[in-house]
Amino acid sequence: MTTFDTALVGASSQPPHFQQFSNLVRYGVAGLMAVIGALALIFDFPFAQLGVFQPMMYALGLVVVCLVIDVPFRKLNYQLGMIGVYLFGAAAAWVAWYSGGNWLSQDAADFIWKVTALFSFLFTIAAGVWNAPFKNFAAKTAAIPMMYIVLFAFIGCSLWTVLYSTSDARIYPLYTYVGLKQYYRLFGAEIWHIAVKNVLIYIALSTTGAMVAGFLLAVFMDQKIRLEGLFRTIYLYPFALSFIVTGHVWAWIFSPEYGLEKSVRQLGWTTFSFDWIANNDMAIYCVIIAGLWQGTGLVMALMLAGLRGIDEEVWKAARVDGIPKWRTYISIVIPMMRPVLITTLVFVAAGAFRVYDIVVALTDGGPGISTTVPSQYVYKYLFSGNIGQGLAAATTMLVVSAVILIPWVYVEFVKGKQIR
Amino acid sequence: MARKQSTRRTVAITILAWFIGLLMFFPILWTAVAAFKSESDAYTLPQNMLSTPWTLENFGIVQERSDYFRYVFNTVIIAVLSTLLGLLFAVPAAWSMAFAPRTTPSSTISGWGWLAIVFSCGLIAAGVLYANGWHPQNAVVGFLLLLLCIVPPTAWVWTRATTDTLLWMLSTKMMPPAGALIAIYLMFNRNGLIFKDWGWINLSEYNLIDSFWGMVPLAMLLNLPIIIWMLYTYFKEIPVEILEAARMDGASLWNEIVRVLTPMALPGIASTCLLNLILAWNEAFWSLNLTNKYAAPLSFFISEYSSPEGQFWAKLSAASLMAIVPILIVGWFSQKQLVRGLTFGAVK
Numbered sequence: 184m185t186t187f188d189t190a191l192v193g194a195s196s197q198p199p200h201f202q203q204f205s206n207l208v209r210y211g212v213a214g215l216m217a218v219i220g221a222l223a224l225i226f227d228f229p230f231a232q233l234g235v236f237q238p239m240m241y242a243l244g245l246v247v248v249c250l251v252i253d254v255p256f257r258k259l260n261y262q263l264g265m266i267g268v269y270l271f272g273a274a275a276a277w278v279a280w281y282s283g284g285n286w287l288s289q290d291a292a293d294f295i296w297k298v299t300a301l302f303s304f305l306f307t308i309a310a311g312v313w314n315a316p317f318k319n320f321a322a323k324t325a326a327i328p329m330m331y332i333v334l335f336a337f338i339g340c341s342l343w344t345v346l347y348s349t350s351d352a353r354i355y356p357l358y359t360y361v362g363l364k365q366y367y368r369l370f371g372a373e374i375w376h377i378a379v380k381n382v383l384i385y386i387a388l389s390t391t392g393a394m395v396a397g398f399l400l401a402v403f404m405d406q407k408i409r410l411e412g413l414f415r416t417i418y419l420y421p422f423a424l425s426f427i428v429t430g431h432v433w434a435w436i437f438s439p440e441y442g443l444e445k446s447v448r449q450l451g452w453t454t455f456s457f458d459w460i461a462n463n464d465m466a467i468y469c470v471i472i473a474g475l476w477q478g479t480g481l482v483m484a485l486m487l488a489g490l491r492g493i494d495e496e497v498w499k500a501a502r503v504d505g506i507p508k509w510r511t512y513i514s515i516v517i518p519m520m521r522p523v524l525i526t527t528l529v530f531v532a533a534g535a536f537r538v539y540d541i542v543v544a545l546t547d548g549g550p551g552i553s554t555t556v557p558s559q560y561v562y563k564y565l566f567s568g569n570i571g572q573g574l575a576a577a578t579t580m581l582v583v584s585a586v587i588l589i590p591w592v593y594v595e596f597v598k599g600k601q602i603r
Numbered sequence: 604m605a606r607k608q609s610t611r612r613t614v615a616i617t618i619l620a621w622f623i624g625l626l627m628f629f630p631i632l633w634t635a636v637a638a639f640k641s642e643s644d645a646y647t648l649p650q651n652m653l654s655t656p657w658t659l660e661n662f663g664i665v666q667e668r669s670d671y672f673r674y675v676f677n678t679v680i681i682a683v684l685s686t687l688l689g690l691l692f693a694v695p696a697a698w699s700m701a702f703a704p705r706t707t708p709s710s711t712i713s714g715w716g717w718l719a720i721v722f723s724c725g726l727i728a729a730g731v732l733y734a735n736g737w738h739p740q741n742a743v744v745g746f747l748l749l750l751l752c753i754v755p756p757t758a759w760v761w762t763r764a765t766t767d768t769l770l771w772m773l774s775t776k777m778m779p780p781a782g783a784l785i786a787i788y789l790m791f792n793r794n795g796l797i798f799k800d801w802g803w804i805n806l807s808e809y810n811l812i813d814s815f816w817g818m819v820p821l822a823m824l825l826n827l828p829i830i831i832w833m834l835y836t837y838f839k840e841i842p843v844e845i846l847e848a849a850r851m852d853g854a855s856l857w858n859e860i861v862r863v864l865t866p867m868a869l870p871g872i873a874s875t876c877l878l879n880l881i882l883a884w885n886e887a888f889w890s891l892n893l894t895n896k897y898a899a900p901l902s903f904f905i906s907e908y909s910s911p912e913g914q915f916w917a918k919l920s921a922a923s924l925m926a927i928v929p930i931l932i933v934g935w936f937s938q939k940q941l942v943r944g945l946t947f948g949a950v951k
Binding site: 328329332333336337339340341343344400403404406408409410412413414415416417418419420421422423424425426427428429431432433435436441476479480481484485488536537539540557558561562565566573574577578580581584585588 | 646888920
């Protein structure tokens, strides 16, 4: 029996406090807990009289029982972690129970909180029987709050979005399954096609523009200019300011009556015309210019970090070999900066894909619907009482960005780790 | 000769740097100038920038029409509280990412393999429920809820290191908020039926819209991944030996984080706070849609002036200037932290 743990964990890695009790005691305790759990589940004992407080009391009882049995076995950080697991199980059970009838049937809620509670039990038993999972315990425990937040607020909500995009929810998020009807409607809508076209133009131009301009700026900043920190800050200022605030200046600059057109005409060039913002075909390019103004500084700063990361020796070697500077940049520096370039590209492209506030502040989708972007489409339907349609568009956006991001995350974090 | 050329080069570079700087700063400058001009003079900008008289009347009118300081107060409350709340979650998480010793796999199946197994079991369970006559909604919601309860502990137990898992999760920040956070909006909405009646507390009596109880956690959620990411990059610079020494001397986990790590990482934490303050300060979408009076921050204050009817450039500029001045000043005095923060720790 003793070989069970040591075979899997290795005798040397056993924490000393596990050696105080024989495996017989540990299995005995686990078995006792299993029996108590089974009895409680079958007979709802002893909380059946408590009505709506039943799941709460049940979960609390669970915590108390497990703690009483467990305390002599473990260290404090282990205890805290287990309390976290129990309380989460209890909370989930509770939510399931009380929301029963609203978005779950009473039977379903009943089933779910019981399974949740049972799982907490099984988890404890597994932990008691086989302590291999509890290596690195403190680190994992410290990450628990954030894990739950991310799971609930980002992953859970995304799953909810995907789920309800197959419903015909209108003002209220009520679920009635209609299959892919919302998607047929979405891809049949003219405004969605315009939005997709706009965002494609925006991504293509603003990404290339920001990358090129940002790289040139970074190269420029790398020439050991005076007051470099100051200029870096100034170039980054547009990114630090909300576009809701700065957008109106750009609306002003683009405006034919008050902005650039009027200024240039007053300078003497009376036939000068710059009315893109009022032009259905050209308005999106105004958005792109403003977007470039905002995003270039960030690209510059990231690229500059990449340039600084390149070893001085590389430059010396290139100089010794008589390679001209521009050639060194193109043939040596840029290939060496590939990881930085890819990361920046993903950052900028992901930002461009979810572009929203620039459009709202500058054109608000106008003139007409010619500068609508997908995010706007989502919010438009969401807030005008057509939730299902908005969620279908949101799901489409999520899927597209996941297709772009997941390979990047994989290469960047998972594969890269293994090579190192 | 060479020296002369290099001097000329330096001058040229400096002039170019100032020119680009001015070009980048021009829209902000235009706003700043227009804020000090009368309404009719503002239209003649930028040619008559110097010849027209300067005035402070716009600020007075803006303050009178909509109480600027109340919006500042709201913004500060939301930004500061969400930052503090975020740190509460982020410091332990970043600690665990940066200093957790990487363990050997506890089994031959990887963490993601286990997740896949759990996920398919859940899927099968949902299928069984559906086949047994459960309504699809109950089966699917049940499946999701079970997944939400079962996956975290399983992942927590089985993954090799926390870092991989957390990095995967952090990548969700790159997802469009349109997809990820709509459910939260619907929860905030009084009309949203999710979690409406919990038996002892009826949420439809309490409106999270336009209240700090709603805005602070939301602002925290929006920026939490970035806070954790930033703290992670700072913590990684601290030699793990120092923490190990503290551990050897018998420091508990709490003391290790609070007494040893936090003081050493204080500049990093300050810089993270600055970034989060800026992001929370600028946050526009949710504050425009979820507030209208009581908890409205500065973004809402600006939007009051950019109404389509009647263009009040000077007043709009004054309001904009008042909204961005704190950031401009704070950014100026903490240039290094600003740059490092805005590039998510990439630039030191």
